[in-house]
Amino acid sequence: MTVTQEQTTGPETPPNKPALSGAQIGQSRATPYLFSFPAIFVVSAVLAFPVLYGIWQSLYRAPELGLDEEFVGGLNYVDMFRDPDFWSSLYRTGIFVTGCLVVGTSLGLLFAFALYRSMGRLRWMRAATLAPYLISNVAAAVMFRLLFNSELGLINTTLDFFGFDGPSWLSSTTWAMAVVIFTQVWTDIPLTILLLLGGLMTIDQSYLDAALVDGASAWQRARYLTIPLLAPQLVISTVWLSYSTLTGLGVVLALTGGGPTGSTTTMAMEMYNVAFRALRFNQALALATFILILNAVLTLAYVRVARKYEIEL
Amino acid sequence: MTTELIDAAKTEGVRHTAGQSRSPMAKLGKRLLTALPLILLGIWTFVPFIVAISVSFKSKIETFANLGLRPQDPSIAAYQEVLTDPNFLSAFANSAIVGAGVAVLTVIIGLPAAYAFARFKFRGRHLLLLFTLLPRLVPSIGILVPIYRLAVATNMLDRRISLIFVYAGTLVPLAVWLMVGFFQQIPREIEEAADVDGANLWARLRYIVMPLAAPALITIAVLAFREAWNEFTLVLVLTTTPATRTLPFALFKMGQSEGISNFPAEAAFAVLTVLPFILVYTRIERYVVAGLTSGSGK
Structure with a gap:
């Protein structure tokens, strides 16, 4: 209402008001605070406060399930570091994150190059590669459980066709982790491809032309020109992938639930189990805090690298 | 001048390399080498979907009898089963409601804040960096347990x-x-x-800023909806009954509860979710791709 009024009366008011400089474009001094308050409030309530509350609560413990929680200081952390399950989950997280990084980055590079070379003609292909990004971890898990089913899955049927005997992927303690890595990479790779493709498209074509004139082979051009010039995007996608896999729970939980016999229990999965299966919430909060610290170190590394390459955050 | 030279040299170079692989077989090999990664990308992206779609049109028995991708006796029984399942229907409704709610709330809250950060000089401005880093510092795994406990304590579960x-x-x-970047370009x-013409802040927001920022707003609404949908x-820790569950949780529940997996129904459910x-x-698509890549560090 006020808006339309303002519109109609606007031209009639004499233009004696001085043009406001950009810095004071608003109505009053309070405006920016009023404008940003809801966002700051919601984000504090959902992200900042729960974390602080969680860290504080990790210093408490109920002597027995159902009893009141008492302050125990760092005892939950001491217990965590004494727990062999913690160390094995840390080890598995290492395998999981490294596996996802290696597979995700190499496939991401390969696919980004492929899309870059075919740009113009296959624009729809770029749109289509985003498809895995649009579906939930659970739907992805359903698909990959079908794909890797030992009796009726396409993977083993194909292996069988070539005369190989495929393993029973998801019930094998050695292969289940491979399937989890595969699925996680599948859900995460669209952003990696987009990032690397964006980087490829900003590379100055004249460098490549010059190299071509000098007789560099395709491999040499990729190895000594394109990949070094792609370094910022490679670093970002690496950091982003490690963030996503280190803190990722959805794929593991939906696909294997940490099994068989704990062989895919990463730290995030371990935290979930301690909290919602063993109902030792305070102990789980100690684990969550540990994951948060690991992740914060990663994020700070990201900021430093981004500054180094003068990437806008 | 120089570009002409380079162009000439380029054609020379191309001729040179082409000379090396004159035989049609080698040419074919080279073509295949460029096409192969693309084919691989196609397989990688689409095969999981194709398999799920294929299974969703089979009967329960056929999933075990016919391992091929083409259903011999295509039936929509699995879809009928899912579409008449009250759990699916309520989850679908919940996902739509929550998705729409999140999209609207995110835009309503985010827009004025972004405008303030982009246009005003005020004491809170330095919060912007912290603000954008916070989701990376606080992944959802970090708030899972605290949010659950807070929800229990405040009866918001x-x-x-x-x-x-x-x-x-x-x-x-x-x-x-995303919006700060966009507003700074206006x-x-x-x-x-x-302002000189007498338009107040609301008029400017309504008639200038919002129309110009429409692509950014659409992107944000879609990303917000996607997040709630997926x-x-x-949702696993914050909901306890089918009345509030969204689709991913309902699908997860389905995979958990079946004795012998009902593959066609699960696949149909997944397809209907996607x-x-x-x-x-x-x-x-173009808005979303632009929105995603504009921020990810060029």
């Missing part, structure tokens, strides 16, 4: 409004960050001119 609020909280930083002069772990979103997405 198993309510759609809690889901909407929590998802909006995780998305507002991204929304603000020339101040336009707004200053409108998010799994928070389908509406893909349909929406294909219409606005």
Whole structure:
């Protein structure tokens, strides 16, 4: 209402008001605070406060399930570091994150190059590669459980066709982790491809032309020109992938639930189990805090690298 | 001048390399080498979908009898089963409600904040960096247990409004960050001119800023909707009954409860979960891609 009024009366008011400089474009001094308050409030309530509350609560413990929680200081952390399950989950997280990084980055590079070379003609292909990004971890898990089913899955049927005997992927303690890595990479790779493709498209074509004139082979051009010039995007996608896999729970939980016999229990999965299966919430909060610290170190590394390459955050 | 030289040299170079591989077989090999990664990308992206679609049109028995991709006796029984399942229907409704709620709330909260960060000089401005870094510092795994306990303590467990609020909280930083970048591109002069003409702040927001920022707003709404539609772990801990569950949780429940897996129904469920979103997405793909890549560090 006020808006339309303002519109109609606007031209009639004499233009004696001085043009406001950009810095004071608003109505009053309070405006920016009023404008940003809801966002700051919601984000504090959902992200900042729960974390602080969680860290504080990790210093408490109920002597027995159902009893009141008492302050125990760092005892939950001491217990965590004494727990062999913690160390094995840390080890598995290492395998999981490294596996996802290696597979995700190499496939991401390969696919980004492929899309870059075919740009113009296959624009729809770029749109289509985003498809895995649009579906939930659970739907992805359903698909990959079908794909890797030992009796009726396409993977083993194909292996069988070539005369190989495929393993029973998801019930094998050695292969289940491979399937989890595969699925996680599948859900995460669209952003990696987009990032690397964006980087490829900003590379100055004249460098490549010059190299071509000098007789560099395709491999040499990729190895000594394109990949070094792609370094910022490679670093970002690496950091982003490690963030996503280190803190990722959805794929593991939906696909294997940490099994068989704990062989895919990463730290995030371990935290979930301690909290919602063993109902030792305070102990789980100690684990969550540990994951948060690991992740914060990663994020700070990201900021430093981004500054180094003068990437806008 | 120089470009002509380079062009000439380039054709020379091309001729040179072409000379090396004159035989048609070698040519074919080279073509295959460029096509192969693309084919691989196609297989990688689509095969999981194709398999799920194929299984969804088979009967329960056929999944075990016919391992081929083409169903021998295509039936829509699995879809009928899912579409008449009250759990699916309520989850679908919940996902739509929560998704729409999150999209609207995120834009309503994010827009003024982004405008303030982009246009005003005020004491809170330095918060912007922290604001954009916060979601990276605080992944959802870090808030899972605390949010659950807070929800229990405040009696907010198993309510759609809690889901909407929590998802909006995780998305507002991204929304603000995308919009700040966008608002900074809108020339101040336009707004200053409108200001001289007597348009107040609301008029400027309504008639200048919002129309110009429409692509950013659409992107944010879609990303917010996607998050609510797909998010799994928070909905897993924040809801306890089918009345509030969203689709991913309902699908997860289905996989858990079956004795012998009902593959066709699970596949049909997954397809039905994905389908509406893909349909929406294909219409606005360019906005989303632009929105995603504009921030990810050029």
